[in-house]
Amino acid sequence: MVVRGRRRRHGRRPGVEDRWLREADPDRREFHLSLGCAVETLRIAAGRFGLACRVVTPPSGPVVARVEVGPGGNPHRDVALxxxxxxxxxxxxxxxxTPVPTPVVERVRDEVADFDVSLRLVREERPKRAIAELQAAADRAQMGSEAYRRELGRWIGNGALGDSWPFAxxxxxxxxxxxVGGREARRNAALxxxxxxxxxxSTADDDRGSRVAAGRAFQRVALVASAAGLAVHPMSQILERPARRETLRGLLDLDARPQHLFRLGFADGSRRHTPRWPAEAVTVDGGATAGEE
Ligand SMILES: Cc1cc2nc3c(=O)[nH]c(=O)nc-3n(C[C@H](O)[C@H](O)[C@H](O)COP(=O)(O)O)c2cc1C
Incomplete structure (x- = not known):
């Protein structure tokens, strides 16, 4: 399977590229993280059926990730995930x-280490408050941009965010x-x-492959969290502009480049699933190619 990040020129159907949020994610960081999540899901599914996977992430060009599937996997390794x-x-x-249980923290650390991704868990009040303030500033700035609001409005309009997103x-x-930036800022800071x-x-480098790796690590963390009864909630606004990413990096004294930020904890009430695209909505070419040329 090949995951592409560029536009097919002729006779195109909507594909992966159409889900890139140009205003929110101008450097495609979230786009590549999301492809990493998809790649890891595929790898886990292949493993479940006894297939081995090799994931290749070319540093540039239209193919973001290539997943080579063959015999020889261990069907038991990822069965729980x-x-x-x-x-x-x-x-x-x-x-x-309720604090995140220590065994979950340890498992999550192991998962991300396999991808050369580092994890910082912020549990103390003061740095959390500083992150909340940064989040509020990011929300106010982003929602102050008409182009950003228009993009968000389009996604709400096509139902892709379901009804559990506060924006929706x-x-x-x-x-x-x-x-509505003030409202979002207050709500997200409180969250x-x-x-x-x-x-x-975070990752040592800030290239495409590092972002795909961070997405793969996150997908495993989300599945591990789910298995332990915990929920996750990514919040990307701080990372969507270079200056705030740097502020976050300084705030947490990180050696590496922050790629993904999410809340981790126990939620009450029933699970609310975001609707899924029908399988035909993802371009398939040459057997199993998701994305475009
Ligand atoms: C890279 C990435 C960034 C995300 N950023 C946000 C965000 O800023 N705010 C938010 O509420 N959800 C965010 N999400 C969660 C997605 O909105 C969510 O995964 C998607 O709506 C599908 O819903 P599901 O995770 O419940 O299946 C992000 C997810 C990914 C993979």
């Missing part, structure tokens, strides 16, 4: 003030035409402060 693929979800609600509940028209842990994944 496979069972969580359809169960895992993003929870946008406040989390319970505010509605397309409101997001597109009103500056961060209330979470027992805020996690930041």
């Amino acid at each position: 496979f069972d969580r693929i359809t169960e895992r979800y993003t929870d946008h609600r406040p989390f319970r003030w 509940r505010v509605g397309r028209a409101a997001v597109t035409h009103l500056n 961060i402060e209330s979470a027992p842990a805020v996690a930041v994944l």
Whole structure:
């Protein structure tokens, strides 16, 4: 399977590239992280059926990741994670003030280490408050941009965010035409402060392959969390502009480059799953190619 990141020129169907959020994610960091999540899901599924996978991430060019599938996998290795693929979800609600159990923290650390990704778990009040303030500033700035609001409004309008995203509940028209940044800033800052842990994944390099690796690591963390009854909630706004990424890096005194930030904790109530694209909505070419040329 080949995951591409560039546009097919002729007779195109909507594909991976159409899901790139140009305003929110101008440097494609989240785009490549998301492809990493998809690649890892595929690898876990292949492993479950006894197939081995080799993942190759060319440093440049239209192919972001190539997953070579062949015989020889260990069907038992990831069986528990496979069972969580359809169960895992993003929870946008406040989390319970119950600490993340130590065995879960240890397992999560092991998972990310396999990808050369480092994990910082922020559990103390003061740095969490500083992150919350940074999040609020990011929300206010992003939502102050008409182009950003228009992009968000489009995604709300096509139903892709489901109804569990707070934005989706505010509605397309409101997001597109009103500056609801103050409201989002207050809400998101409170979500961060209330979470027992805020996690930041970082990589030594800031290239495409590192971002795919961070996405793969995150997908495993999300599945491990789900297996332990915990929820995750990525919050990307701080990382969407270079200056705030650097501020976060300084704030946490990180050696590496922050790639992904998410809340980790226990949520109450039922799981709310975001609707999925139909399989035909993802371009398939040459047997199993997701994406475009
Ligand atoms: C790279 C990446 C960045 C994300 N950033 C955000 C975010 O800033 N805010 C948010 O609420 N969810 C964020 N999410 C979660 C997605 O919105 C969520 O995964 C998607 O809506 C599908 O829902 P599900 O995780 O429940 O399956 C992010 C996910 C990924 C992979």
